[in-house]
Amino acid sequence: MAKITLVIDAMGGDRGPAIVVAALIRALHSFPETDFIVTGDEPRLKAILARESKNNSVDLSRVRIQHTSQIVQMDDKPGQCIRQKTDSSMRAAIDLVADGSAQGCVSAGNTGALMAMAYMYLKTLPGVLRPALITPVPNQFGKQGFLLDIGANPVCDAETLFQFGVMGSVLARELNNIENPKVSLLNMGTEEIKGPDVVKQAALLLKNSNFVNYTGFVEGSDLFTGSADVIVCDGFTGNIALKSCEGMANMVYEHFQRNLKTHWFSRGLAWLLYKRQKKSWAWLNPDQYNGASLVGLRGVVVKSHGNASANAFYSAIAHAITETQLNLPARIHNQVEKVLSEQH
Structure with missing residues (x-):
């Protein structure tokens, strides 16, 4: 199976990065063919990762942290996030998928902001009017x-x-x-x-x-x-x-x-x-159904519930990996092209 890279927004959600890191540690055991980029406060994330990896005997060589200085809060307005939070963990996750550094991302952050950023920077597949949460x-x-x-x-x-x-x-x-x-x-x-x-x-x-x-x-x-x-x-x-x-x-x-x-x-x-x-x-x-996908985009974006537990966030990670392995955006693109040709 081909190696893939998944980005995780560690600062989104209600419970903080400790929950996200706990889910990541489990994912490292379950998905040996997946590399991870974690976006957020690097010093804080390094400390949590060091503690969790020691307790769980996991190799962190497949994890890279990308430091960001801002956090998208749950009550932030989407437009404000686009204009003012250009160095947020959420924006960095979307950008990494957009530039091809990763094939998908997972975030438990503000749904409206995630939708707006994905729509603006990752963009929809050709012919798709709007992405949808499924x-x-x-x-x-x-x-x-x-x-x-x-x-x-x-x-x-x-x-x-x-x-x-x-x-x-x-x-x-x-x-x-x-x-x-x-x-x-x-x-x-x-x-x-x-x-x-x-x-x-x-x-x-x-x-x-x-x-x-x-x-x-x-x-x-x-x-x-x-x-x-x-x-x-x-x-x-x-x-x-x-x-x-x-x-x-x-x-x-x-x-x-x-x-x-x-x-x-x-x-x-x-x-x-x-x-x-x-x-x-x-x-x-x-928990096992956590992870709503934003379908219709040029990459995989999975939205975890903001109050997700570690088990629930792990389910969102697993869901994103499965979609990435299946190259779901390309399959949706092919079907949309057929439908558009049918209509014309």
């Missing part, structure tokens, strides 16, 4: 589908939604080995007469394309049924849908755990069924 979502069969957009583009026209369907289809095919992924549009009902005009227009574009296996509308209740491999919506709808589901999952889990502890019999039953209970909830653990 995330894996579990389904009831223990597999995963994909949802996009989940926040990069709050408002979309029909052509943009159509392209999201094309790009999502490529990602599902390559990552999940599905020959002809089912693509659906998220709507307020499954009937063709329902929904806003822009969604209906996108449905016509998807239905008439020879390069997308469009299967119609789905509702919010279908997100986890496995009825579609790719579900398309604008970023406003997708972000609310995803976070609502995360909140519901957390509430159900906490309620379940709390009820188990209220009586000696339920506590004993929980102890007896611990392994089965753990397995049942493991597929819902958001």
